[in-house]
Amino acid sequence: MDSRYVIGIDLGTTNCALAYADTAAMGDDPAMPPVSVLGIAQLVHPGEVRAEPLLPSALLLPGPADFPAGSLELPWDGADGQVIGRLAQRRGAELAGKLVSSAKSWLCHAGVDRTAPILPWSAAPGVNRLSPVEASRRYLEYLRQAWDHAMPETPFASQQVLVTVPASFDAVARDLTQRAAEQAGYRQVTLLEEPQAAFYAWIERHPGWREQVAVSDLILVVDIGGGTTDFTLIAVTERAGELALERVAVGDHILLGGDNMDLALARLVESELAQTGRKLDAVQLQSLWYNCRVAKEKLLDPESGADEEPVTILGRGSGLVGGVIKAKLKRADAVRVLLDGFFPEVSSQEEPRRARRAALQEIGLPYAADPAVTRHLAQFLRQQASQAEHGAVRRGASGLATPTHVLFNGGVLHAPLVRERLMAVLNSWLAAEGAAPARLLAGEDLMHAVARGAAYYGLARRGKGVRIRGGVPRTYYVGIESSLPAVPGLPNPLKALTVAPFGMEEGTQARVPGPEFGLTVGEPAEFRFFSSASRKNDEIGALIEEVGEEIQELSPIEVTLPASEGGGPMTPVTLETVVTETGVLQLWCVARDGRRWKLEFNVRERIA
Amino acid sequence: MEFAILTDEISSRSAALAPAAGELSWRSFLGRLVLAIKSFWAIVLTGALPDEVVQRLGLARRGQAKAAPAAAQAGPAEGALQMLGILQRDARLIDFLMEDIAAYSDDQVGAAVRSVHQQCREALNRYVQLAPVIDGVEGTFTKLAGVELAAVKLVGNVPPQPPPGGVLRHRGWRGVKVDLPPLGAKASLSVVAPAEIEIE
Numbered sequence: 001m002d003s004r005y006v007i008g009i010d011l012g013t014t015n016c017a018l019a020y021a022d023t024a025a026m027g028d029d030p031a032m033p034p035v036s037v038l039g040i041a042q043l044v045h046p047g048e049v050r051a052e053p054l055l056p057s058a059l060l061l062p063g064p065a066d067f068p069a070g071s072l073e074l075p076w077d078g079a080d081g082q083v084i085g086r087l088a089q090r091r092g093a094e095l096a097g098k099l100v101s102s103a104k105s106w107l108c109h110a111g112v113d114r115t116a117p118i119l120p121w122s123a124a125p126g127v128n129r130l131s132p133v134e135a136s137r138r139y140l141e142y143l144r145q146a147w148d149h150a151m152p153e154t155p156f157a158s159q160q161v162l163v164t165v166p167a168s169f170d171a172v173a174r175d176l177t178q179r180a181a182e183q184a185g186y187r188q189v190t191l192l193e194e195p196q197a198a199f200y201a202w203i204e205r206h207p208g209w210r211e212q213v214a215v216s217d218l219i220l221v222v223d224i225g226g227g228t229t230d231f232t233l234i235a236v237t238e239r240a241g242e243l244a245l246e247r248v249a250v251g252d253h254i255l256l257g258g259d260n261m262d263l264a265l266a267r268l269v270e271s272e273l274a275q276t277g278r279k280l281d282a283v284q285l286q287s288l289w290y291n292c293r294v295a296k297e298k299l300l301d302p303e304s305g306a307d308e309e310p311v312t313i314l315g316r317g318s319g320l321v322g323g324v325i326k327a328k329l330k331r332a333d334a335v336r337v338l339l340d341g342f343f344p345e346v347s348s349q350e351e352p353r354r355a356r357r358a359a360l361q362e363i364g365l366p367y368a369a370d371p372a373v374t375r376h377l378a379q380f381l382r383q384q385a386s387q388a389e390h391g392a393v394r395r396g397a398s399g400l401a402t403p404t405h406v407l408f409n410g411g412v413l414h415a416p417l418v419r420e421r422l423m424a425v426l427n428s429w430l431a432a433e434g435a436a437p438a439r440l441l442a443g444e445d446l447m448h449a450v451a452r453g454a455a456y457y458g459l460a461r462r463g464k465g466v467r468i469r470g471g472v473p474r475t476y477y478v479g480i481e482s483s484l485p486a487v488p489g490l491p492n493p494l495k496a497l498t499v500a501p502f503g504m505e506e507g508t509q510a511r512v513p514g515p516e517f518g519l520t521v522g523e524p525a526e527f528r529f530f531s532s533a534s535r536k537n538d539e540i541g542a543l544i545e546e547v548g549e550e551i552q553e554l555s556p557i558e559v560t561l562p563a564s565e566g567g568g569p570m571t572p573v574t575l576e577t578v579v580t581e582t583g584v585l586q587l588w589c590v591a592r593d594g595r596r597w598k599l600e601f602n603v604r605e606r607i608a
Numbered sequence: 609m610e611f612a613i614l615t616d617e618i619s620s621r622s623a624a625l626a627p628a629a630g631e632l633s634w635r636s637f638l639g640r641l642v643l644a645i646k647s648f649w650a651i652v653l654t655g656a657l658p659d660e661v662v663q664r665l666g667l668a669r670r671g672q673a674k675a676a677p678a679a680a681q682a683g684p685a686e687g688a689l690q691m692l693g694i695l696q697r698d699a700r701l702i703d704f705l706m707e708d709i710a711a712y713s714d715d716q717v718g719a720a721v722r723s724v725h726q727q728c729r730e731a732l733n734r735y736v737q738l739a740p741v742i743d744g745v746e747g748t749f750t751k752l753a754g755v756e757l758a759a760v761k762l763v764g765n766v767p768p769q770p771p772p773g774g775v776l777r778h779r780g781w782r783g784v785k786v787d788l789p790p791l792g793a794k795a796s797l798s799v800v801a802p803a804e805i806e807i808e
Binding site for chain 2: 045047048049050310312314315318319320321322324326
């Protein structure tokens with residue numbers, strides 16, 4: 001039976017949100033029930049619990065001396081030894097080495113074992129580290145407990161739940177998110193891509209959306225969150241005389257977000273202060289970071305005529321006025337750092353730079369080498385240039401995809417100057433392609449759009465709203481080493497066998513035509529695993545002779561076949577691909593007699 | 609049943625289960641023994657701990673929402689200290705008021721005040737709801753009819769009998785609602801702001 005509520009969870013890099021739709025409030029009215037945002041009860045100060053619309057994705061592992069006894073009580077049981085939310089974020093600034101943050105960015109970092117306890121990355125002595133999966137599990141569990149506390153009559157575990165992930169999350173990161181949700185006690189969980197969720201939120205807010213778009217329109221969703229930037233293209237098509245929506249492209253994973261931008265501004269002010277001999281400690285830096293964000297928002301408002309905003313940091317000791325540090329954020333500097341640094345005016349032919357910029361690096365995480373969002377966008381639109389059969393999109397003279405509409409999501413895009421710059425750059429490319437300027441779709445409540453949209457999508461899955469067709473957002477391959485004689489010093493040439501074509505739909509499965517693999521029973525068999533966001537034409541079973549730059553390696557997948565009585569030491573198997581109803585990609589080995597074994601991601605393996 | 613009456617009597621005499629430090633109390637031992645016997649029989653007979661035992665041991669029943677921690681009874685002094693603590697924590701108001709600012713330039717004081725003012729305001733708005741006593745325009749004639757006289761200060765040429773009205777000079781403030789968080793441990797309440805020690 002369908003649950004009463006549909007819950008949408010935005011598991012963000014810096015903030016989580018929870019929205020829900022009440023199907024009981026729907027009645028006979030064909031209109032969608034309103035989607036509400038849940039206030040999430042959390043500690044905001046020691047001993048003070050308050051419901052707030054966002055849960056900061058911050059997890060503090062306090063020691064016995066960090067808080068007064070009894071001041072970390074929550075209205076429910078089972079959260080000992082940790083603090084999650086606003087208090088963790090606040091106190092974490094003072095307790096470096098005990099705070100887990102940006103767990104989500106680590107979840108898709110193939111360079112580390114994501115199930116190993118590695119966070120906090122630079123942990124204080126005596127802190128029991130958590131794995132990125134475990135940290136995500138704890139956020140998800142916390143949200144479940146907050147719901148059960150607020151809605152005791154309708155337990156979370158029996159509601160339909162949707163959890164959003166970046167569109168650029170690969171199959172491994174999605175699998176880990178799904179695993180974290182299951183370990184957190186989620187029973188009916190479905191994954192949804194964040195840009196799609198943002199678009200659903202727009203549809204939810206605009207019941208007359210069909211008037212605003214037409215067949216063959218192409219909608220670009222730009223989602224700049226706290227830690228990641230995500231691009232998605234949605235095509236408007238026609239099905240049985242009705243407008244239909246199809247997600248036709250997603251971008252690569254770009255580890256770059258609003259936090260990097262605010263930090264860049266704070267670093268600028270900090271370096272100016274350093275020139276006058278003022279040094280800031282960790283707490284003052286945190287306050288500088290926060291004040292720069294506020295000053296930035298004021299300066300980037302076109303209504304404001306101010307050329308500079310004061311940034312004040314109060315003295316640290318009890319000498320508040322005496323120790324006050326005054327700085328100014330100049331409008332020209334904010335524009336230079338933000339617009340020219342992160343959104344420069346570039347041509348559509350420019351490639352993202354590869355050289356690493358030290359300023360953006362935090363130890364451990366592989367931040368995007370080039371902070372220019374516009375260059376990443378140009379690359380994304382150009383990737384669609386190939387004559388794609390699947391995911392065909394409208395293109396201009398040079399083959400660049402030419403969106404007709406743009407939807408923004410994420411806190412950074414609150415700033416009107418940023419929106420204007422992005423639109424101006426995009427429209428200059430469109431003009432060069434001979435296409436009309438794109439129109440901006442008005443998004444609202446950019447902080448909660450993803451959670452709201454996820455709840456809407458849950459209803460859409462019940463047939464109560466329009467649903468974006470999408471399927472697998474990338475093409476997936478397994479590596480096959482060619483059987484040429486080995487050349488000393490060179491690895492064997494690698495070929496890639498297509499196992500999941502772009503757009504393979506949820507709820508379908510297919511046998512991979514092609515070779516049988518002989519697997520040794522009782523021993524783990526490992527396959528190298530690859531994906532591509534730009535190769536959309538490879539059919540299932542197609543063998544790619546040359547693995548180029550457009551194909552990226554993911555964590556390997558492995559399976560161990562149990563020894564069976566009477567069977568030989570080798571079992572010939574073929575591969576089968578399954579995309580579950582909940583959007584998870586699975587690969588299975590199928591023996592001739594029909595026995596099946598699921599291949600699991602091996603995230604312990606390190607990829608250089 | 610007889611047994612239950614007996615134990616009630618004994619446990620009420622040993623009200624404090626945790627004796628004061630240094631006092632080796634046979635009574636406290638007796639109290640614990642009684643509690644243990646009581647629990648034993650209750651579990652044998654009914655399969656659950658009696659409410660009294662649950663409460664006394666500070667336990668919460670599984671599957672049952674935890675009761676909100678009982679708020680300590682706040683007297684006026686505690687409330688005042690708590691409010692000061694909040695204004696210090698969120699806005700550093702006490703630091704500001706206790707500092708000798710005579711030596712600093714207006715510019716310097718101004719920069720600090722903007723920050724303190726904004727955060728004080730936010731804290732005040734969050735925990736205390738304030739409204740004007742008379743919601744009128746200052747400088748205009750205001751009728752006194754229907755106004756609670758105790759909340760009004762008459763100034764100037766005041767006649768022996770309350771007049772029909774006068775010029776509103778100050779709208780006044782009234783606390784409509786105070787929404788302070790429950791008090792924590794009593795000992796910490798006198799601490800308006802903790803001292804900070806950094807471990808390097």
